Amino acid sequence: MEFSKPLTVTPVEQIPGMLVVDLPVHGDNRGWFKENWQREKMTALGVPDFAPVQNNISYNLKAGTTRGIHAEPWDKFISVATGEIFGAWVDLREGPTFGNVFTTHLDASKAIYVPCGVGNSYQALEDQTAYVYLVNEHWSADAQSRYTFLNLADETSAIEWPIPLDEAELSDKDKKHPQLADVTPFPARKI
Amino acid sequence: MEFSKPLTVTPVEQIPGMLVVDLPVHGDNRGWFKENWQREKMTALGVPDFAPVQNNISYNLKAGTTRGIHAEPWDKFISVATGEIFGAWVDLREGPTFGNVFTTHLDASKAIYVPCGVGNSYQALEDQTAYVYLVNEHWSADAQSRYTFLNLADETSAIEWPIPLDEAELSDKDKKHPQLADVTPFPARKI
Numbered sequence: 001m002e003f004s005k006p007l008t009v010t011p012v013e014q015i016p017g018m019l020v021v022d023l024p025v026h027g028d029n030r031g032w033f034k035e036n037w038q039r040e041k042m043t044a045l046g047v048p049d050f051a052p053v054q055n056n057i058s059y060n061l062k063a064g065t066t067r068g069i070h071a072e073p074w075d076k077f078i079s080v081a082t083g084e085i086f087g088a089w090v091d092l093r094e095g096p097t098f099g100n101v102f103t104t105h106l107d108a109s110k111a112i113y114v115p116c117g118v119g120n121s122y123q124a125l126e127d128q129t130a131y132v133y134l135v136n137e138h139w140s141a142d143a144q145s146r147y148t149f150l151n152l153a154d155e156t157s158a159i160e161w162p163i164p165l166d167e168a169e170l171s172d173k174d175k176k177h178p179q180l181a182d183v184t185p186f187p188a189r190k191i
Numbered sequence: 192m193e194f195s196k197p198l199t200v201t202p203v204e205q206i207p208g209m210l211v212v213d214l215p216v217h218g219d220n221r222g223w224f225k226e227n228w229q230r231e232k233m234t235a236l237g238v239p240d241f242a243p244v245q246n247n248i249s250y251n252l253k254a255g256t257t258r259g260i261h262a263e264p265w266d267k268f269i270s271v272a273t274g275e276i277f278g279a280w281v282d283l284r285e286g287p288t289f290g291n292v293f294t295t296h297l298d299a300s301k302a303i304y305v306p307c308g309v310g311n312s313y314q315a316l317e318d319q320t321a322y323v324y325l326v327n328e329h330w331s332a333d334a335q336s337r338y339t340f341l342n343l344a345d346e347t348s349a350i351e352w353p354i355p356l357d358e359a360e361l362s363d364k365d366k367k368h369p370q371l372a373d374v375t376p377f378p379a380r381k382i
């Protein structure tokens with residue numbers, strides 16, 4: 001992991017509204033410290049003032065664990081606390097960028113802002129990877145009826161998972177999502 | 192760690208305004224998932240609607256690493272992503288509860304709400320412990336002039352650190368804080 005980078009925000013060309021955030025991580029004799037999200041400094045650099053109401057953590061016991069692809073009716077600000085992930089995003093919003101893909105590696109020194117309607121997924125690259133994120137709507141079991149799902153092994157997006165999916169831990173739910181051709185695009189307006 | 196506890200919020204008697212939050216952690220074949228902070232459910236149970244503007248993570252390489260005791264001019268909502276800590280809090284607000292102490296163990300299934308002016312500190316009990324928290328004011332180097340500090344080895348609060356402080360990794364700054372008798376109480380009003 002790279003320490004003491006300046007805070008920078010870089011738009012993702014392929015997926016409008018998506019941002020890559022480089023985070024300064026301060027290392028010392030104890031370990032390190034980071035402002036994982038900082039409203040004032042980040043909005044000044046173009047991160048939306050997205051008003052989080054929920055902070056989630058998913059913990060992955062084994063490298064290879066893969067989750068997604070879920071497009072949800074809220075925005076997300078994502079990073080990791082420990083470990084490293086390969087993240088993959090597919091634009092599932094109806095419109096000209098439907099199907100566009102972006103992938104990158106994330107460690108604790110990098111965050112991603114994912115707008116509502118963009119399919120989100122990741123694979124843990126280390127054992128004991130803790131994935132942390134903020135969202136601006138409250139989750140509920142019912143809200144899942146407003147998700148748009150895509151299969152992790154979708155042949156059109158053809159995401160090159162570092163660890164093959166047949167060696168990866170997945171949820172039963174995530175094994176059943178449709179291929180891109182069968183996806184109903186996420187409606188243009190937040191619902 | 193205990194899984195699937197119901198969400199509960201318990202006031203800390205010794206330190207008014209401080210709350211212990213038990214978090215439901217959902218375990219499965221991949222690891223686990225938790226709503227680390229959830230505004231709607233938690234405010235309904237008495238957690239203040241504290242409007243976080245910053246999400247911080249401190250990572251501790253070795254068990255024994257100890258940080259504090261810092262009373263800051265903002266409220267905090269604290270938990271861990273990985274590992275376990277022994278947390279210790281000393282009320283440093285001027286008034287009848289000045290000097291009151293509360294300690295507890297925190298793993299990922301427990302969070303603590305710490306009001307402004309209460310001295311905060313913790314010791315990592317496992318290697319690679321990631322401590323995560325939300326605060327409702329922006330930190331700045333200057334803001335440290337409005338902190339109230341107390342020595343981790345203060346003889347009055349006599350915190351029983353599980354790992355002796357002389358075997359623990361500390362910052363140079365944290366070695367120099369005053370004993371309780373020499374502390375100027377945190378002003379009653381947030382400054």
Ligand SMILES: Cc1cn([C@H]2C[C@H](O)[C@@H](COP(=O)(O)OP(=O)(O)O[C@H]3O[C@@H](C)[C@H](O)[C@@H](O)[C@H]3O)O2)c(=O)[nH]c1=O
Nearest residue numbers: 056058067068070072120121122139171217224225226
């Ligand atoms: C997402 C979520 C799940 N849960 C519960 C439901 C289940 O018991 C357990 C696990 O839920 P799952 O949907 O299987 O978790 P998951 O890790 O597969 O889902 C996540 O995948 C990421 C790729 C997405 O971007 C996330 O936003 C989320 O959808 O946690 C909550 O209580 N609150 C929440 O916000």
Ligand SMILES: Cc1cn([C@H]2C[C@H](O)[C@@H](COP(=O)(O)OP(=O)(O)O[C@H]3O[C@@H](C)[C@H](O)[C@@H](O)[C@H]3O)O2)c(=O)[nH]c1=O
Nearest residue numbers: 026033034035247249258259261263311312313330362
């Ligand atoms: C607290 C903080 C520090 N920093 C920087 C300053 C230093 O370069 C580096 C480490 O800062 P330190 O003050 O040494 O970190 P620390 O881990 O000793 O401080 C923390 O201790 C906890 C017990 C408190 O409750 C926290 O709120 C905080 O005070 O991180 C930020 O950029 N933003 C912040 O919000």
